């Protein structure tokens with residue numbers, strides 16, 4: 122090949138994908154980044170919604186990586202298509218609701234479609250043999266290459282020397298001797314390589330790259346599926362699982378209560394879709410009712426909302442309940458004392 | 469040409485960036501786009517996205533709950549997705 126080879130690197134925002142792209146760029150390959158937005162990515166969301174986060178706004182780590190590398194980054198919305206990966210993972214879940222192996226296969230497959238459409242030659246990922254228990258084992262790395270359809274056009278520069286040669290190595294676009302042979306869970310080799318390239322201040326996510334690895338979040342998603350009687354979700358559902366306190370007094374409804382001004386403002390955007398409650402006699406949160414409550418449930422939800430208002434110690438709190446048909450009802454309720462709220466109502 | 473206006477209010481990052489990227493792909497170098505957002509995360513993300521793609525941030529108007537960012541599309545070609 123006389124022209125400069127072109128590769129797309131899956132950029133998650135973590136250190137490994139940053140290094141993998143850089144290792145390939147060192148060999149004169151034109152690299153662009155691709156980042157898939159599943160709706161569950163830890164990046165971005167709820168970012169600056171809460172005041173404490175607003176004061177130190179977080180960067181988008183994938184964009185930060187692209188800037189460090191001096192490459193373009195294409196952010197691709199895969200929210201709809203990704204649903205099937207989360208709901209029906211062929212290879213099952215990891216420790217929570219994270220379908221890591223199916224997720225990897227799906228993303229590499231998307232990257233393969235992208236390189237075909239854009240005339241690129243190969244795909245780079247930051248995977249390392251033995252790094253993660255499910256998707257990055259010696260026996261699962263070949264599954265990702267095979268089932269994604271990428272085959273030998275998938276290069277893992279950080280552990281390439283532990284794997285069979287790929288097309289770019291065979292074609293001479295990449296010198297195998299300048300790729301790496303990392304393996305196992307240790308992060309030391311990556312940190313040393315980062316130092317060598319002068320990367321500082323990179324992101325080091327503790328669990329994985331998405332909320333599906335988060336126990337609390339997985340419990341909320343499982344609760345949503347169980348109470349609806351089907352494993353499905355839409356984008357608003359998964360956004361709302363990240364916002365507010367979630368209390369479930371019954372299988373037929375749950376209450377989402379804003380914890381502060383930023384969350385209340387965000388929940389405002391959902392007032393047309395949900396029955397909602399707002400205290401009028403005292404300052405207080407906006408609460409959405411998700412489900413199918415009867416009159417008693419609405420009264421209970423109003424008492425709970427009052428509990429989180431400034432009137433929590435008052436004898437009575439007045440709230441406005443806005444129904445889906447736009448009608449507003451006024452209720453005068455006794456705030457529910459905190460010690461009467463069963464622990465297991467908190468999802 | 470009048471600026472193209474994109475309503476990205478009530479979307480959380482990175483959705484405003486994705487919407488912007490998809491709109492910019494249909495524009496020509498030199499065109500101007502105004503994005504109206506509510507997530508303050510865009511104050512960081514949109515300029516960062518513009519830097520990596522070579523677009524120019526002309527103005528950032530930050531009101532209490534709304535942020536309008538004006539961007540002039542840069543010369544580079546837009547690859548794929």
Ligand code: SF4
Nearest residue numbers: 220221224329330331
């Ligand atoms: S942690 Fe989430 S995004 Fe990362 S591979 Fe697993 S399922 Fe996919």
